[in-house]
């Protein structure tokens with residue numbers, strides 16, 4: 001029997017149902033696939049509610065995987081943040097304005113996003129040996145596919161996470177050493193669970209091509225872990241050691257000067273933030289040499305909003 005919160009699957013059984021948490025109104029759809037003996041893997045989609053391609057990708061994996069082909073246990077949560085999904089809330093939980101992917105490992109008596117992070121960590125992340133968290137560009141973000149892992153002090157966990165992050169047919173792999181606190185993959189790695197984020201899709205558009213890219217990469221990881229049978233595909237990844245985020249110092253209008261995927265050099269102009277009369281209030285220049293991995297495409301920008309990120 002594999003117990004998973006209020007749900008459970010016997011061996012060689014697939015269960016689908018709603019995961020319920022104390023003090024949380026929304027119920028989370030869950031696929032539980034309990035095969036033969038083997039590792040336990042958690043696949044998450046929809047931590048950010050408008051990253052549709054990754055949500056679709058997790059859902060398709062939940063529909064297609066069966067206990068007969070699984071050596072191990074796979075849990076899939078395609079819509080991990082239903083309140084954000086149904087309110088089409090960009091970045092944040094609609095009730096507390098907090099980014100769920102900055103809240104892990106969460107707080108039992110915290111705000112909505114903090115409590116959701118807490119229960120996801122207690123019920124789902126602590127219940128597995130590996131975590132694959134699927135993301136993409138949010139409603140207002142252009143993005144080229146990339147994967148991220150956390151360079152944690154536990155070298156074995158960091159090395160395993162890096163290997164997992166390299167198993168997608170995706171050029172860029174970012175090894176992040178904690179610039180983004182409170183993430184799913186960071187919190188998992190700190191708890192000794194190898195974990196990655198894979199990002200594909202963008203701007204509120206459901207892309208079949210990118211959904212398949214995420215599904216195939218996830219299945220490739222499952223093959224490398226021995227959960228699925230078959231040969232593991234290997235790719236030539238480019239490893240980026242730093243993930244530089246640029247944020248708005250005040251609200252205004254954002255005019256990027258670079259395109260998604262473009263290579264920039266230190267000092268290159270990245271874009272202008274203007275006031276509502278068109279006067280430039282700040283010109284952003286690149287601090288590093290690297291690739292533009294995501295780019296906010298919204299003209300309207302609030303104070304402290306991300307503008308873009310350069311992988312070094």
Ligand SMILES: [Zn+2]
Nearest residue numbers: 048051135136
């Ligand atoms: Zn995301």
